[in-house]
Amino acid sequence: MLTSFVRSGQKVILxxxxxxxxxxxxxxxxxYYHGAMPNFCMWMLFLxxxxxxxxxxxxxxxxxxxxxxxxxxxxxxxxxxxxxxYAADAMLLTVILHAxxxxxxxxxxxxxxxxxxxxxxxxxxxxxIGISGYILVWDERSFTIVTKITDFLGSLPFIGSFLAxxxxxxxxxxxxxxxxxxxxxxxxxxALLVLLWVHYMRISRPVVNVTxxxxxxxxxxxxxxxxxxxxxxxxxxxxxxxxxxxDIDWFYLWLFPLIDTVGNIGAWLVLIAGVxxxxxxxxxxxxxxxxxASVSKDHCVGCRLCSIDCPYEAIYMAPxxxxxxxxxxxxxxxxxxxxxxxxxxxxxxxxxxxxxxxxPQVMDDIRIALQS
Amino acid sequence: MTQAETQSxxxxxxxxxxxxxxxxxxxxxxxxxxxxxTKLNGVNNCDVIQxxxxxxxxxxxxEAAFNAGADGVIAMGCQIGDCHFRxxxxxxxxxxxxxxxxxxxxxxxxxRLKGLWMSEVQVDDFKARVEDFKGYVAEQLVEEQKGN
Numbered sequence: 001m002l003t004s005f006v007r008s009g010q011k012v013i014l015x016x017x018x019x020x021x022x023x024x025x026x027x028x029x030x031x032y033y034h035g036a037m038p039n040f041c042m043w044m045l046f047l048x049x050x051x052x053x054x055x056x057x058x059x060x061x062x063x064x065x066x067x068x069x070x071x072x073x074x075x076x077x078x079x080x081x082x083x084x085x086y087a088a089d090a091m092l093l094t095v096i097l098h099a100x101x102x103x104x105x106x107x108x109x110x111x112x113x114x115x116x117x118x119x120x121x122x123x124x125x126x127x128x129i130g131i132s133g134y135i136l137v138w139d140e141r142s143f144t145i146v147t148k149i150t151d152f153l154g155s156l157p158f159i160g161s162f163l164a165x166x167x168x169x170x171x172x173x174x175x176x177x178x179x180x181x182x183x184x185x186x187x188x189x190x191a192l193l194v195l196l197w198v199h200y201m202r203i204s205r206p207v208v209n210v211t212x213x214x215x216x217x218x219x220x221x222x223x224x225x226x227x228x229x230x231x232x233x234x235x236x237x238x239x240x241x242x243x244x245x246x247d248i249d250w251f252y253l254w255l256f257p258l259i260d261t262v263g264n265i266g267a268w269l270v271l272i273a274g275v276x277x278x279x280x281x282x283x284x285x286x287x288x289x290x291x292x293a294s295v296s297k298d299h300c301v302g303c304r305l306c307s308i309d310c311p312y313e314a315i316y317m318a319p320x321x322x323x324x325x326x327x328x329x330x331x332x333x334x335x336x337x338x339x340x341x342x343x344x345x346x347x348x349x350x351x352x353x354x355x356x357x358x359x360p361q362v363m364d365d366i367r368i369a370l371q372s
Numbered sequence: 373m374t375q376a377e378t379q380s381x382x383x384x385x386x387x388x389x390x391x392x393x394x395x396x397x398x399x400x401x402x403x404x405x406x407x408x409x410t411k412l413n414g415v416n417n418c419d420v421i422q423x424x425x426x427x428x429x430x431x432x433x434x435e436a437a438f439n440a441g442a443d444g445v446i447a448m449g450c451q452i453g454d455c456h457f458r459x460x461x462x463x464x465x466x467x468x469x470x471x472x473x474x475x476x477x478x479x480x481x482x483x484r485l486k487g488l489w490m491s492e493v494q495v496d497d498f499k500a501r502v503e504d505f506k507g508y509v510a511e512q513l514v515e516e517q518k519g520n
Contacts, residue, residue: 010492011492011493017491018451021451026451032454106456305473305474311458340456340457341425342425342427342463345428345429345430345460345464345467346474347474348474354428357423357424359430362395363433366433366436367440369421370419370437370442
């Protein structure tokens, strides 16, 4: 049942892509850049964040005023703030698109496991960055978020009180709390880069850049939102006032309505169950028996073409000292092999073959078919 | 059969008689139920040989198809931009265009060699394209005859 669900999802995606190809051509097809689009948004966030960083002051007294200064006094400060706000939403949307596409096109398991696991971790990091970003503004909403997060962390058994005081950076909300939030926001952002390195690890030539047209389109949409719905702060946080109402950003702050509905422990359970389920998705489908490509010592001339073409970095060239006149031999790392045959297509010497689709066999099939 | 005989035979071929071999990625056009052994249903003289990915198609396989009597050869992969194995169709196209080693031999009649990039759902479209190609190959054979 799961397989047919995924298959029909794939058909829908392929039909949408076919239509987009006809309208925009395959070079400008948004869906072919599903991984590059979040990356583009991320760099927009880094760049706009850098500009905000220059004027932001992470203290209880000055945070709100510094954000107001950026928004109202700094030339184009409101635009930069708007970009930072809506690029975050765009990043999450494109990440969801990316995840759905790799799931429904069956490109998330077996030799792609590292990318899937690191992708889940990246999403969790994004949630942390998003929530901590809303604290930095230090309006009434920020204050509520801090109190709710403290309760949420504190509700965990055993490590709860440690996490809560680590988050507050003490026993009460202080300037140190702001430092911690600032650290969570920027430090986790830089951790994204490390995780992205892991995310790209088994992929040769990952598509990380969008085209100029797609980049302009995304920037345009973000700017449009920044102009139409300017990012503004609520009233400044006061320790004495518990705010009665504020807007919820459903992209990053859905955790709080969830906590209000099912309680702290309930929200933890939902979070943990959700992350576990998504992480384990590859385990719900049975992997087929692995039959990786194999190299023939007698035929390999060490031309490197297969190791260059392999899209999963599964082939490397090793020096050979078996008396052959060739200096190197291709070696397949079995676990990384996707059994796609791209190495076979790159080899002119019958030196690398898939056990199930040997190239002499394919050529025989062609001859037999044409003579029948 | 001498070369002259082959050519005089080619000259007489109509669109229907043209023999086409399609070396296809198993993940591109879904041909389940569309093949009798290797023959494509509903299209005359069209054989389909499937490989896991169009990136696996060696220039030598294309040569083998021409040598075995195909008048036209189609290398088919998924739509450019979408490849289950990331870069297979891109590499295949570059090889057809002579931009990526291993190169296709100069003796291969490139005008009767076609790259086709279609997704799983485009079965009917695929058959129409094969018919078009057969017509084109028939014209090419006449042209080649004139050239001699």
